[in-house]
Amino acid sequence: MKLISLQLHNFRQFYGTTPKLSFASGDRNVTVFHGVNGAGKTALLNAFTWALYGDFTRGFKLEEQLANRRALREASDGSYVEVWVELQFKHSQKNYLLRKKARVHKGADGSPEQPVVEEIELQFRDESGELKTEENYAEAIGRILPEDLHTYFFFDGERIERLAQPSSEEQADLSRAAKKLMRIEILERAERDLEKARAELQGELRGVGTSQTDELLRLRASDDSELKKLNFRRDEAMRNIDELKVQKHAVEERLRDVEQVRELQEEREQLVQRDLRLNTEQSSNRAELITEVGKDGYFVFLQQPVNQFRALLDQLRSRGELPAGIKRQFVDDLLDRSTCVCGRPLEPNSEPWKCVHSFRERAGLADVEEAAIRLSGQTDEVAERATAFWERVSRIREKSRQIREERAHIENKLDQIGEQILHAPGEQGPALERRLNEIVEGLRGQEHELYSIGKDIRRKEEEIGEIDSRLEKEETRDARHRIAKRRVSIARETKTLVENMRAVFERKFRHDITEKMKRLFRDVTVVPYTPYISEDYKIQLLDDTTDSLLPVATSQGESQILALCFIASVIEETKEYNKRRDALPGPDSSALPVVMDSPFGSLDPAHRRQVASFLPKVASQVVTMVTETQYRGEVADALQGRIGRAYVMTYNTPRDGVKEVSTSIEGHSYPLVKKSSGDYEFTEIQEVRNA
């Protein structure tokens, strides 16, 4: 922020409009305002803080006294006095004009009321020269020099020691201000927002739910194991069946070799072959029936609508409405010609006319007749196909019945043969038959087992299929869960990273500031003390002469020096920090002015000289308001060659008998105190020539 100029109107001691007060910059960056006590030096400081932040310094008098007394006296009762401040400054290549205007109403008793701010406008010219207005002036000023920092750059020197001995509330302000200047605040914001984001992401993670994959995988493994066992049992049953079949075949062969039962055995084998063929036929018969039903089965359900259609047609015929037999157009032509086909005249409303006219109604059914003829053909086909379907089905069912009967007969016959062999003469035949029965019994048992295992295998495979499908869904959920979990973890990691970075930056800032303060304090003072900034930003002086570095009680002057050293160190550090590559984003603090009222008040001559010497070197601009006693001597010497502009504030007093005072600057005399031409006080400002 580079201060360009300030102009006041009816602001406190300043009656009417002051000249535009320009501020020095560059090598000669000091602007001095000379004035006696009461001339308005503190008012000038407060013109800055009021315009920029709507704030006043601690020592400033009541706000109702914002308007100049002479202007108020001249205003009629019930009217108002307009007060304004215009501040021009430059920041980040832009020229700003801040205009703040207020009205102070004069009450019926002549006393001023609370000021009412009428207008606050912050205009700027951008790079193209176009004039623009900042919509939110407070926010814009906050970007340039944050409000909570202004007490370090616009301060009352007589009270500055408070900065070095802050209350706990002020320590917090100091800490916040320092963090803002060093852009550490942005890390705090990031830390806070990352924590809130982490909490939100944690909620999303809970929403995804816990994974059931492990449980499903456990079930899957268990089912796999059971399926494996079932398959083993199936293979075993199949092997047993094969073995039993081989044994059966061997026994049957041996039965053929036994004389007494050979014929029975051969007959049995033929019957078995026949039964097998019948079984095959039965299967193909069943397949044929299924095909028939699938192809023409639906004709059965069309029978009812076909019957309804035929009944309707019969009704129409019985009423004589079908066939229609005559076209409506033909009847209309006869009526138009007024002559019947038989040659009789058709006079309207005559009997022949009525007779012919009645044909018109019947003629309307011609379309119905045409549709009926067409549909009749189709319904006949439906009926025929339904009949044919039933015939084919009956034939298949009859064949099925015959097969079933024959097979039942074969079964009986086989039982009889079995019995006969069992009771056949000789021992070998019956013994082989008993063995055969055992084998067949075993085969049935194994086949039943195989069937049962097959059912279990199918059920298990279905269960596994279902688990696989659920696993697939779980995998998707698991992927979401993994991502949600990772997001929470990254939010936490980033927050910790920011937290640690902030700790490093803060430590570094306090260390750098302390080092700078030490250097400045050593240059300015002769006492063997060292400044120290505690973690809670309390500025202390420690006794350097002892190993334990005990804190020492500071005098008012030392406190003021400490505070000035602190401000200078902050400015220096901020400027350096601003240039550094690793600087955090934040306000541009490359140029920081210092506006100070009576900064040398409590200092002894040596300290005045030192402070006056280092401040212009550190701050980009110094604007100071001084009395003659504060300025003359050491301060004037120290500022030699640094002053770019100087002003004299001439205080006009209504008091009689007051001695007029003047000062000599650069060989010219300027009045500091004058007798007012009226019975009111006011201050005029004039620039010092060749300052």
Next chain:
Amino acid sequence: MPGEERELEVLHANASDEAKDVLKRVMELENRHLYENQPRVVRDVVNIIKEVVK
């Protein structure tokens, strides 16, 4: 102070690439909204993390 710079370097070296990416984007976001107090900044931080961790 080389010590502190080294500390920052170590902090960055030990951070995951994702955390560094999130940090960079969040700092840009915070800088854009430095002078405002908008709850949507948190929403944007959540979105940044979601974009980085897909």
